[in-house]
Amino acid sequence: MSEEVTYADLKFQDSSKIENIQEFDQVGTKVYTTSKIEMEKLKKLQYFKEELQKNVSLQLMHNMNNSKNITKLSITLQTIATKLCYELSRKKPEHQCNPCPKEWIWHGNSCYLLSKDFKTWQNSDKMCSANNASLLKIKDKSVVEFIKSQNLHNYWLGLSPRKDPTDYENLEKKIMSPDWFTRNTNDRSDRMYCRNIIDKIYIYYDYCTTPKKYICEKLANPVRTESILMNEVPAGRI
Template identity: 80%
Template sequence: MSEEVIYADLKFQDASKIENIQEFDQVGTKGNHGTRTKCCPGKSWFFYITSKTEMEKLKKLQYFKEELQKNVSLQLMHNMNNSKNIMKLSITLQIIATKLCYELSRKKPEHQCNPCPKEWMWHGNSCYLLSKDFKTWPNSDKMCSANNASLLKIKDKSVAEFIKFQKLHDYWLGLSPRKYSLDYQTLEEIIMSSDRFTRNTNDPSDRIYCRNIRNAIYIYSDYCTKQKKYICEKLANPVRTESILMNEVPDGRM
């Protein structure tokens, strides 16, 4: 009787141990989808927890990266807009400074804001020099080149009106030398003509004709070897804003 009780007790204990091991194995060896793994229960559970933690960290880093890229893009757009606004403001300031300098130069040609060299006249975007000496057309062209300029070309109505206002007579212009004398033209007709640019600037012979302005508004042909005055033109320098803002004159006015 006692032997049967002892045997039954041992059998019950063994069954309890087996059941506990099976329960632990089922919990500890399930993967993400509840499938059993071949690893030992403790290592599988640790691997699962570690992987989940790392995935959470990776997601956070990815989110941080996307937010950082978004902020950088927004900052770049903001900087580009600021650059555009600064550029527009700079252009507007330059226009205002140029207009103001032009008015100051009309009253005082030697004003330091004047973008043209001394003795040169300022009109539009160009500087003009009316010579006082007489030279042949080729030598006139060379004199202008020595001043980083060229003989005058009538390019638009604004320049034509400026030249009319000077009331010039017998000045060489930067028109093409010709083998034949041409009928006279007005300044406006020259603007519409393709014959506006200097070509063949080698020393013309005695029988080559060059163009000159007479009586302020008419263009005539004459031998290029004749002695006449000449008009040089070159691009004006940009007006420096500080030359206006920092300028002082004796009476305290600009």
């Protein structure tokens, strides 16, 4: 009797072990299957991420190329607008596309004011400063050509004052000279000499306290394309 019980118990235990093993196998299979599915999802997400990064990179490159093209087009448009405005301003100085203030002359990239009143060199410099400008400096041959075209005579220039005068100097030899004034409006001695234009192409020294006309210069504003197009409708078309 005891042997049957023992055998039955053993059989029952073996049966329980088998069931546990089967359950474990089922759980393991589920875990494996779940892991495989999640791995596949992860691979898909990784692939999607890589494709998205490629598309973003391509889009950025495309945008950069578009940006460069837009910049080139803007520069070309600005150049054409400036040339057209310059021609319009030659025929009609008060044209609204003119980038210089009223009574200022547009030449190259700058605006020039030729004064009608007479002032000392120091006061001339202050007047230019009050107009957000400075006394004329000869930076290149284009400025020299502008001076020649205006037949200027006895106008103060933006050259630093000095204690001793020298002989007449040719204007073109002063292009980009370190002598050009860098702004210092301290009171000048009555014996200081400042330079002005004589006979269009020569520089002459005179006392800084001598009243003369003066030339102010400042950078011209960019020409606005819309200012050219406005009111430029051909006759008969409204």
